[in-house]
Amino acid sequence: MADISVTDQDLHHGEDHGDHGHDDHHGDKYQSSFIDRYLFSMDHKTIAKQFLMTGMFWAVIGAGMSIIFRLQLGFPDADLSWLQPLLGGWIDINPSTGVGSLNPDFYYALVTMHGTIIVFFVLTAGLSGTFSNLLIPLQIGARDMASPMLNMFSYWFFFLSGVVMFASLFLNTGPFSGGWTAYPPLSELPQASDGSKAGMTLWLLSLVLFVVSVLLGGINYITTILNMRTKGMSMFRMPLTIWAFLVTAIIGLLSFPVIASGFFMVLFDRALGTSFFLNEIYVAGEALTERVGGSAILFQHLFWFLGHPEVYIIILPAMGIVSEVLSVHSRKPIFGYKAMVFSILAIAVLSFLVWAHHMFMTGMNPFVANIFVLFTLIIAVPSAVKVFNWIATIWGGNLRFNTPLLFAIGFVSLFISGGLTGLFLGNAAIDIQQHDTYFVVAHFHVVMGVAAFFGMFAGVYHWFPRMFGRFMNETLGKIHFWGTLIGAYAIFGPMHYLGMAGVPRRYYSFDTFSAFADFDMMNKFMTIAAIVVFLIQILFLINFFYSIYKGKKQTTMNPWEATTLEWTAPINAGHGNWPGAIPHVHRWPYDLSRYEDRDFVPQTEPLAEGEIDGGH
């Protein structure tokens, strides 16, 4: 173990948290009761676990919903009356045959909820919330976040947001059913859809609470990273995870308020009779003569101004995690550290300039598309740099095939597959054909859905010992990985062909059109694959909870032989992370395989005489 040569006098950043600086952190005076310690905890590690477990809860709900609507798509004639105990009135029973089928309104509600839940609750809160919280203080050498209190609020706003969304599932008129993008006028006119009644009100309320949660978290992450790095931790000595979390938080801070304003306008349109997004509408036998002058397209601009950065909010933390995991388990420095940092920054900047590529076919002035095509395809360049750098990281390594590494490799594979299909959709002329077909569904599920999940899994397997002092079972982890990788490609691979054949997304049934009715077999196959993948995730849950209590115990402080600071804190560290002084940093985080006699050099080890810091 490296020599952590610091004394209390050297402490710079621990000072303003004087109460954390004691030698004994296990019985923190503010965290002594059960409720303070596990429920309303201010310890970033506990909050990270809260985010993770809440995210897992929502992942099960969100994925379970997809199984139900996949049943409808794969087996439209099957009798679903066995689901009646769960779904009640949403299963329509044919009175003469007794065959139960999914109510179309509820089908669309499921699709909508699946999207909303996975995008916001699982891949934003569950992924960024978990790992930003867990890793930022530990990897930069801080005792906790800049404001542990705000951090706690961030989680509880997320929790509250979840409660509201969950409540909407039990409404008589059903949860919101107009798609996760919630385009008005459908989302504003209760006359047009049952889901746009109380369901939409709760949906908006829930997401406004969610925006509050993201902002509280984001302010904290940025402040902590900029101000509370330990001595020696310059910006270019930060692990790529921290860079990713920092940029993610900045993007979130700049884009989430915009969608919040959009949500408020929708609320005003619904409740106060304004017409931000309504114009010349005749619905349910009535012309809304008072509701004119708005523009439905305006909402889409507001939505996608968040909506596109949102996909980077999802994928950047996964990229950071994967960079870290690939490097550690390949026993090699990440290739092109600075190029990786700059590509993260480039992606962040560009992510604000491409939103309208979701809107090529929405009636937006077609010539505006020119600029968005340009920026969208430019974003492929930093993305390509990242992919090549990951592959170059593996090249010449000494790979240890632990589960985290497998998931990181899986992430790269999926990111390539899904990223390349983005080149079709980003090109407006091709989008004429591909817009709103299954090609889009396949594209974003692979590149930001499954890939982000893989980043998350890589992180969970890698930092599980950091969280619980035990390991997850490797064999189950490997079964989980291969099953999920093969299964995910089995679901979403064929979907590309569905899109190439022009089959539109969000169709309850394909029977009406002869052009879209040729793919019964494929739909069955994808549904079965989805069910299998879902069951394999249950395996992950079993592994996760079993390992918390019975997993192999962590015996050394640094089991993966990583260089970063989080492994210098004791196993099951209490609030405050380091019982003694905070370690100082003397080198970049990727001194792996640098010296013949040593596999790795931790960041805490001072540079030897004449030694140059890596990464320069």
Place this chain on the structure above:
Amino acid sequence: MGFLVGALCIILFSVFLVQIGKARELASTVYNDKSEEYAINTFQAGFGMVFMIVFLLGCIASFVYYMPYILGWGPYTAASEHGPVVDRLFNVTLLITAIVFFITQFALFYFAWKYRGRKGSKGIYWAHNEKLEMVWMIVPSVVMTFLVIGGLQAWNQIMIDLPDDHKSVVLPSSENEHIEIEATGTQFLWILRYPGRDGKLGIRDFTKIDGGTNPLGQVWSDPNNIDDFHPDKIVLPVGKKVRVRITARDVLHNFYIRDFRVKMDAVPGMPTYFIFTPTVTTDSMRRRLKERPEWQVADKNDPNKQRWETFDYELACAELCGRGHYSMRRIVKIVSDEEYLAWIDAQEGGSLSAEGQVEGVKTQYFANIKGTAADVLASSEEMKNYEGIMAAKVKANAKIEAAAKDVSIMAQVQVPLKALRLATTAADAEKAFSEIDRITAGYSTVETPVMDTTAVADTTAVEIDTTAAPTPH
């Protein structure tokens, strides 16, 4: 019950797997040396190689298998003038991405195999290489440049609107003419509108929309509206430029015809457009499909026919619009000029004869409404008024025609005639008619039933206009 058995199976299987996992863990602690780790590395990396090979071959095989269905590959080559441009761009991008895809996926799994941890192996310290990084920044940039330029050229060509001096006509005969039709999305059907013989669509006002009689809110004081008609399918002549005016009545919809590579959102209060030229008639498309084995099977809905015989282009909705989103189907037929003109003539609103108008008014109002959920006015007050007014006008026409040669009577009749024109209720119309009836009493009409429209075929005394049609209140 089945649910429980299933759950039990899953639990048992999980327990089984957990046991396996535990056993492996124990085994590795027993051996407690690196050989176990190396064996795992080799197995996992090897499995990765197998996966990669099967995956990449599977991609090729599945592409070949689905080729007949992929647009631009099988029989579904684009049936419009701009379509092949879209298809070509797609295929160029497909080629480029496929090359990158195969190289990178191979490299990823092959390097993972090649550099797996083995006895005595060690990683190299290779942190960056500026030359290499420049290469993989510049190469994608250059490729992107080509894709952007090609894509934008095509896009701007396809999306540009017609110049102002372009004329919309029934059947274009020169470069400066096109057909203008309109499609309006509403939950959950497309209301189609053709401009009739004048080639011009009349103006609309959403406050005038009436679910039963005026589904689009056509403003009847605009003469261009008079001969507009609402067919139940789109029929277009092959090789003629079409501009579709796309609108929505309630929520967003999307006008999507797959085979023409046409797609555009329909937005309430903001008409959009798409311009295309169909190049393949429905008949020649059917003949093309006839060659394909997958189309030589009995049709699902009509077992007496083969599938290719019932093929039609289809208009669909491609923007989520509510519970019936998946069912907004309209047939699109591409025919020869002659067939197209014959079809226009057969649409009762399309003919300019008064007879055609009387019948056509009914047709155009009710063709798409009767029996649907929108049919709320079938027996309403408005409907009765409307029919009463029409009947009074027809009767009045017969009377006036009979007395047409008597100038003094014609002068007297102007006042009630004006009242009849302005009548908004059946009672008013009947009153005005009885006045006309009284004035023209000396002249007997030809002995025909009152509603016999042939009697009024040539009259111009009362313009059987549609301003008398019920208006929303």
